[in-house]
Amino acid sequence: MAQDQLNSKIVVIGGSAGSLEALLDLLPALRSDINIPIVIVIHRKTAPGSPLVDVLAIKSSLPVCEVDEKEPVRNGHIYIAPADYHLLFEADHTFSLDVSEKVNYSRPSIDVAFESAAEVYGAGLTGILLSGANADGTHGLMVIGELGGVAIAQDPDTAEISYMPEHAINNHVAHHIMNVQQIAAYINAL
Amino acid sequence: MEILITDKQLDEVLEDVFAIYGYDFKSYAKASMHRRINRLIAIDKFPSFAEFRYRIRTDKDYFHRFVEEITVNVTEMFRDPAFFNALRTEVLPAIATKPFIRVWHAGCSTGEEVYSTAILLKEANMLHKTLIYATDLNPDVVEKAKSGIFQLDRMKQYSENYIASGGKADFSSYYTAKYDRVIFNEELKKRMIFATHNLVSDGSFNEFQLILCRNVLIYFDKDLQQKVFDLFDKSLDSLGFLALGTKETLRFSPFIHRFRQLDKMKIWRKIS
Ligand SMILES: C[S@@+](CC[C@H](N)C(=O)[O-])C[C@H]1O[C@@H](n2cnc3c(N)ncnc32)[C@H](O)[C@@H]1O
Numbered sequence: 238m239a240q241d242q243l244n245s246k247i248v249v250i251g252g253s254a255g256s257l258e259a260l261l262d263l264l265p266a267l268r269s270d271i272n273i274p275i276v277i278v279i280h281r282k283t284a285p286g287s288p289l290v291d292v293l294a295i296k297s298s299l300p301v302c303e304v305d306e307k308e309p310v311r312n313g314h315i316y317i318a319p320a321d322y323h324l325l326f327e328a329d330h331t332f333s334l335d336v337s338e339k340v341n342y343s344r345p346s347i348d349v350a351f352e353s354a355a356e357v358y359g360a361g362l363t364g365i366l367l368s369g370a371n372a373d374g375t376h377g378l379m380v381i382g383e384l385g386g387v388a389i390a391q392d393p394d395t396a397e398i399s400y401m402p403e404h405a406i407n408n409h410v411a412h413h414i415m416n417v418q419q420i421a422a423y424i425n426a427l
Numbered sequence: 428m429e430i431l432i433t434d435k436q437l438d439e440v441l442e443d444v445f446a447i448y449g450y451d452f453k454s455y456a457k458a459s460m461h462r463r464i465n466r467l468i469a470i471d472k473f474p475s476f477a478e479f480r481y482r483i484r485t486d487k488d489y490f491h492r493f494v495e496e497i498t499v500n501v502t503e504m505f506r507d508p509a510f511f512n513a514l515r516t517e518v519l520p521a522i523a524t525k526p527f528i529r530v531w532h533a534g535c536s537t538g539e540e541v542y543s544t545a546i547l548l549k550e551a552n553m554l555h556k557t558l559i560y561a562t563d564l565n566p567d568v569v570e571k572a573k574s575g576i577f578q579l580d581r582m583k584q585y586s587e588n589y590i591a592s593g594g595k596a597d598f599s600s601y602y603t604a605k606y607d608r609v610i611f612n613e614e615l616k617k618r619m620i621f622a623t624h625n626l627v628s629d630g631s632f633n634e635f636q637l638i639l640c641r642n643v644l645i646y647f648d649k650d651l652q653q654k655v656f657d658l659f660d661k662s663l664d665s666l667g668f669l670a671l672g673t674k675e676t677l678r679f680s681p682f683i684h685r686f687r688q689l690d691k692m693k694i695w696r697k698i699s
Contacts, residue, residue: 306645306674307456307652319674322645325458328434333458334645334674337499353458356431 245330246273246361247310248424249354251347251377253280253369255397257289259417260367261296264315266421269298273427274310278318278350280343280371290317306334318345325353341373351377360385363427365420366411367391369401379410389413389420430468436476437461443484450494450564451627454651463497470496491567499646500568502536504543504581505588506641507673511543512593513692518668519551521696522636528557529635531662533626534643535561538572539585544639545615546594546601554618560633562624573621575611579604626655631662638663641672649679656680663697670694 252259256279267275281289293315294301301315310316310330318324322334324345340346351364351374364381366374368391378388390411393399405411415423432440437460441453452460464479473479482489505511522528530548532541541561548554563569586598602609624632626643638659644652659669660682669677669686671693677683686695 304674305676307649322674325456325462327456327458333456335459335462335499336501336642336645336672337459337463338501349462353462356461357458 245358246363246427247354247358248273248275248363248365248427249278249350250275250365250367251278251351251369251374252367253343253347253371253373253398253401255368255370257292258368258397259391260293262417263421264293264297264299266418266425267297267299268425270313271299271425271427272312274312274314274316275299275424276304276310276316276318276324276350276354278324278345278347280345280347280369280373281320293317304332304334306332308332318350320345323349325349326357328357330357341371343371343373347374348377352380355381355384355386358386362386363389363424365389365391366402366405368396368398370398371401372404374401375405375408375410378405379408382410382412387412389415389423391420392416429465430473430476431465432461432468432476436480437464440464440480440483443480444490444493447484448487448490450625452497454627454648455646456648459499459646460497463499467493467496494565495567498565500536500565502539502642503588504539504577504585505592505594506540508588508591508593510592510641510670510673510692510694511547511588512591513689513694514544514670515547515551515593517689517692518637518670518694519547519553521666522668523551523553525636526556528553528637529633530557530559531633531635531638532559532561533624533638533640533659535563535569535572535621536565537568537577538575538621539577540639540641541572541619542575542601542611542615543589545618546589548618549615550594550596554615557618559619560635561619561621564623564625564627566623569621569623573616573619575616576608577602577611579607579609582609626658627651631658633662634664635662635667636664637668637670639670641670641675644671644675653680656682660685660697665697665699667697668694669697 303317325333381388390402390405393403395416589598602611
């Protein structure tokens with residue numbers, strides 16, 4: 238699927254426990270004229286339409302919204318995966334949602350979003366794994382690498398909860414290990 | 428490295444399935460199909476896509492497994508309690524004066540939602556004059572739904588959902604527990620009719636005051652969604668209600684002007 242889409246870039250960020258802190262530092266450090274989509278998949282318990290979107294919107298100069306099904310993936314927007322659905326990407330660059338079984342005890346699962354994005358965006362995808370206490374995201378980063386994308390893990394020393402990025406690093410699937418400021422600089426340069 | 432099928436291979440399987448078994452999945456959203464099929468190939472340890480395709484073409488039992496695995500049957504009782512609260516407080520009172528009520532659960536899966544709705548109707552003292560039609564394309568889940576038997580270990584969560592949706596009764600009075608299962612009361616089941624019905628190929632079969640189709644349309648592409656909206660439009664009584672899943676919308680439908688959305692809920696009422 239990736240071949241004809243080599244020119245489209247996208248950033249998908251996954252996080253679990255402790256990742257909100259990282260996002261609250263990351264979003265204000267992003268350029269306001271970024272022209273790629275940024276998609277955030279974090280584990281959360283709350284129902285769709287929770288204040289998470291508002292909390293992040295305050296910190297960002299880019300428009301922040303919760304994903305609706307079949308919505309186009311637009312450049313310069315920050316998308317938040319809704320609670321209780323897996324987030325998938327269609328070849329025509331629209332979002333799909335799915336309520337299938339939890340993966341790694343999680344829905345949305347970061348692995349599911351990373352893998353689906355990798356199949357569509359191939360080398361155009363940068364996957365970033367932030368703080369968390371769960372192994373979700375490691376397999377997804379591996380698939381991102383296999384399909385030509387870039388896999389980044391938050392520096393565990395800077396993560397609230399180091400387990401999730403450390404798990405990816407220990408499995409040798411991360412191309413880069415970065416703190417939040419370095420991640421921001423990387424995205425700003427894409 | 429695991430097998431990830433291409434778009435072309437996906438089309439080939441779906442063409443085979445349609446030509447040989449008559450099930451049309453060609454207008455389903457592709458991303459989920461990709462994922463389910465990749466997963467099935469991995470679980471069943473096929474060494475190649477070609478062998479997977481051959482097995483589906485030649486083995487009818489395996490085709491049943493395919494349908495079971497690629498359609499997503501995950502469901503819950505009183506999923507999204509706020510939605511069921513709106514059903515209770517806004518929708519049911521609006522149709523309560525009808526002498527006879529028909530409700531359709533399209534894509535009912537194993538029936539958890541159907542029993543939830545029956546409980547609401549019972550508490551509104553409307554169940555005795557209501558028939559709930561519950562349909563799904565997958566005959567196996569329809570059989571399960573009909574049995575009214577669910578896992579005991581889910582009841583704690585369902586009971587919490589029930590209370591969060593505004594339920595005041597003792598939730599456990601609606602079922603009898605036996606070993607690790609529970610069976611829901613005959614009184615609820617008596618008002619239900621179960622059948623297989625494929626939203627892609629089967630037509631309208633009655634007129635309803637309320638149609639619920641939640642978390643089914645997310646698996647369809649936009650054109651198929653429109654086709655199904657048309658079917659629902661035809662199957663709704665004037666002033667009937669249509670309820671969709673939390674992230675689904677009628678907004679892009681050409682019929683939208685004929686419907687009015689309830690405040691903040693994924694529920695629309697037909698106005699003409
Ligand atoms: C995720 S479940 C939704 C169950 C329930 N409505 C809920 O929201 O909890 C989706 C169901 O849609 C059914 N389905 C998929 N395609 C269908 C079709 N073409 N016609 C009827 N049902 C279909 C599947 O078999 C599955 O049981």
